[in-house]
Structures are given as structure tokens and as C-alpha cells.
Amino acid sequence: YTLAKNFHAKVFGYDIWSKAIQTASERYQLPNLKFETRNIFDVFKLDEKVDIFCIINSLFLLPEPEKLLNMVSRSLTHQGKALVIIPNIESVNFKEFQKI
Secondary structure, eight states: OHHHHHHOOOEEEEESOHHHHHHHHHHOOOTTEEEEEOOHHHHGGGOOOEEEEEEESOGGGSSOHHHHHHHHHHHEEEEEEEEEEOOOTTSHHHHHHHHO
């Protein structure tokens, strides 16, 4: 939402959990913002080049993170950037996830 609002970029948000997509779609609405329920690996089947690819607090949850990062790299335009945000590994939430 912030990218779409402040940079007027076309932004797509993907999540495998349809409830998250439904909530995001209800809360954040802009003409240049679209949310879809989609597996991250299926995003690359669209075969589109992007300027910025963000993975927010989920890389550690995904299978084959190295494969995913290679796919991200190939999807970027010449000047494209990948932003990978990782959770605070000292946080209670992250420690609880590790127990699970």
C-alpha cells in the first residue's frame, strides 16, 4: 500500500492465505494496487519483469529459499532491486514459530 500510494507504482500483493488477501483488499484500496491469492512460485509463471520485488517476513517460511531468490533475480529489470525483510530473530513471535 505504501509503495502504491507514495510512488504511484503498479503494485501487486500476493499471499497463499486467502484470508490475508481478503483483509488486505478490504483495508487497502488504490487504483494501482491489486491483491491476489497466489503461491509465490506461481508468480514467476507470469514471466514479467519487475522493478522491485519485496519479500516481507516470509523467506524463512518458504521452501527452497535459494531457488526463490534466483527466480526473483531473474525477474528483475536491469535496474531492478530485491528487498528482503526478515523478522527480528530475537522476537517472541519468531521463537514461537521455531518451536512449532
